[in-house]
Ligand SMILES: Cc1cc2nc3c(=O)[nH]c(=O)nc-3n(C[C@H](O)[C@H](O)[C@H](O)COP(=O)(O)OP(=O)(O)OC[C@H]3O[C@@H](n4cnc5c(N)ncnc54)[C@H](O)[C@@H]3O)c2cc1C
């Protein structure tokens with residue numbers, strides 16, 4: 001069998017490596033993985049640490065370069081310009097045509113930039129691809145007024161990069177323009193969003209809430225100001241547009257594969273074309289698009305089993321996500337609705353006023369989601385509570401068992417329950 | 418909810434900028450620094466005369482502390498302690514907001530100052546010979562050699578006798594017990610002087626330890642033989658003590674001399690510390706230290722210590738592997754959701770601090 005994987009992100013890589021693990025014979029299962037971005041798989045979420053000089057690209061590669069050849073996974077560095085979804089082949093930018101028995105699309109996401117913001121101006125970048133690390137570094141040089149448009153996780157990472165790396169930090173400003181009431185307000189309940197907003201402010205980041213950027217003002221193609229929906233202008237010599245990402249469906253839709261928001265698949269990641277699968281950020285299975293690292297990994301590993309005929313439909317696991325707002329840990333398991341309030345959740349706030357745990361529950365009082373700021377959660381306990389339909393009162397009584405903080409960390413003492 | 422939030426939350430262990438500094442990334446300045454440190458060690462061990470200009474000014478303080486003029490070892494001990502204290506303050510400023518690091522750095526600094534500097538000096542002053550309450554067999558093998566053991570145990574001086582019982586008790590009771598309860602960290606990253614220097618002055622270089630499989634193999638190929646060699650030497654000395662045999666005595670004595678030169682001098686000092694800026698801060702602890710080998714075997718085989726992993730949260734960023742001073746590929750376990758139990762882990766806890774996704778927890782709780 002000849003398997004062609006387009007994209008070497010976590011989804012493509014997990015698929016390739018799992019295929020090889022299940023089918024160690026190189027000759028009976030030939031695996032080729034193509035990417036235009038970087039010759040070797042690296043950790044995309046680690047990009048910010050390259051930007052802050054905490055890591056080098058080399059450190060962010062989970063697998064040694066030599067391991068790919070040892071595993072018999074052929075890597076190709078180049079851009080796929082066209083797909084033939086019926087004949088199952090693809091054309092590379094250098095004109096080569098590669099045929100396959102099975103094609104796996106793992107093309108990831110692209111930044112979703114609103115049409116009214118011109119990201120091609122000098123001084124304006126997005127932050128998604130490896131090359132953006134260099135771009136951001138370049139526009140940051142000598143900049144004094146950084147503006148980040150967006151209030152999500154990538155925006156928070158960029159704020160931290162600026163805070164660490166702007167040369168003339170004392171006379172510089174960092175501003176986040178956020179559409180919602182508070183930072184990450186489209187995901188976090190109000191209380192948590194407020195804590196995060198306040199936290200960013202304490203780190204010297206201005207957070208302008210309830211405001212949208214309507215236009216980037218330029219002089220000779222170089223950004224100078226950001227015009228806001230409230231009519232004011234923010235001086236800006238360096239702008240990151242971090243308004244979200246969308247599945248990269250360009251190649252698939254051009255090839256006639258059925259797409260909606262993402263590439264449509266069934267629960268086994270099969271597109272409407274036989275022998276063509278889609279996984280990771282770019283896929284839209286029946287339960288919807290998931291643009292996360294761990295989902296990419298699970299998709300990839302499961303798709304490998306599907307390709308070898310060893311598995312059926314994929315069952316999504318308990319949702320979770322985690323991130324950091326500067327030094328404030330955030331993690332969530334299960335479903336914690338943005339609109340969580342006293343009727344469907346219990347909020348525990350530590351004496352320090354910052355650390356908090358929210359337990360979302362259903363009408364019967366069973367825990368359906370957990371959400372923590374400033375506290376690390378033990379995944380196994382969260383899953384036990386959610387999966388085992390533990391009552392929220394029982395969970396609160398046993399709250400210390402869910403905490404995964406380092407030894408000697410001051411214990412979590414809820415003042416409000 | 419608009420009142421100011423008290424600053425009580427952890428500040429996070431940012432190590433930004435590390436990879437941008439030539440002296441921390443094997444640039445020319447790193448080589449220069451390594452050369453200076455290496456030369457210093459060579460002089461301390463083999464050409465003390467060269468250091469006279471640095472030793473003489475310390476005569477006054479040596480007289481005061483030890484009741485005798487300074488020598489190169491006093492200079493060395495003074496500089497070592499100063500390095501641990503000054504760079505310890507730096508470590509506290511960087512990571513001290515996390516209690517684990519605050520406590521362990523303060524303990525390391527105190528042990529170095531009191532048990533490895535002031536107390537030995539005072540003992541020397543009272544005519545008992547310098548004795549370090551924080552070093553045991555096999556890191557300081559002499560304490561278990563028959564010559565010193567029998568002499569000290571039968572000493573009419575109660576303190577001298579106590580010191581030899583102390584050495585023995587730490588080896589046969591405390592070492593297995595504490596390692597069972599807490600892992601090898603009770604010693605390596607909380608007490609040991611080599612650890613103290615690595616965790617303070619060496620912290621700037623921790624990311625230079627290689628995490629390749631090859632270096633792990635090399636580690637096992639060197640550290641266990643070193644442990645076997647010193648165990649055999651010690652055993653032979655005791656055998657010879659019980660059954661006097663001049664030819665054997667001759668051989669063991671020279672084996673011990675060679676061990677002292679190669680392992681005690683060249684390895685632990687010249688390479689172990691001199692090469693900090695090139696090979697990282699734990700070369701000696703990882704590849705050479707027989708104490709680490711012994712504690713590692715106990716840690717792997719009979720200890721509650723481990724690093725727990727939140728099964729699927731890892732984003733493979735590599736911070737943990739990069740900043741592991743022992744060169745453990747922490748990420749490779751974290752990605753698989755596998756609890757980490759490695760002989761070499763000194764339990765410094767930095768992997769857990771630098772992990773941006775709360776994946777790792779260093780623990781010995783049951
Ligand atoms: C800054 C940042 C931080 C993030 N942090 C987190 C986090 O903390 N936690 C989390 O869960 N998720 C995080 N994410 C999201 C996470 O990185 C993605 O969900 C994940 O990388 C998706 O993996 P993937 O394999 O589907 O796609 P990708 O990693 O996007 O890989 C797709 C690959 O396909 C290649 N490709 C696309 N089209 C072509 C073509 N035509 N020819 C050749 N190659 C092509 C691309 O070059 C790319 O290399 C973050 C994302 C960013 C940008």
Ligand code: SF4
Nearest residue numbers: 731734735737751772
């Ligand atoms: S365990 Fe943490 S630090 Fe290590 S690679 Fe995973 S996310 Fe990064």
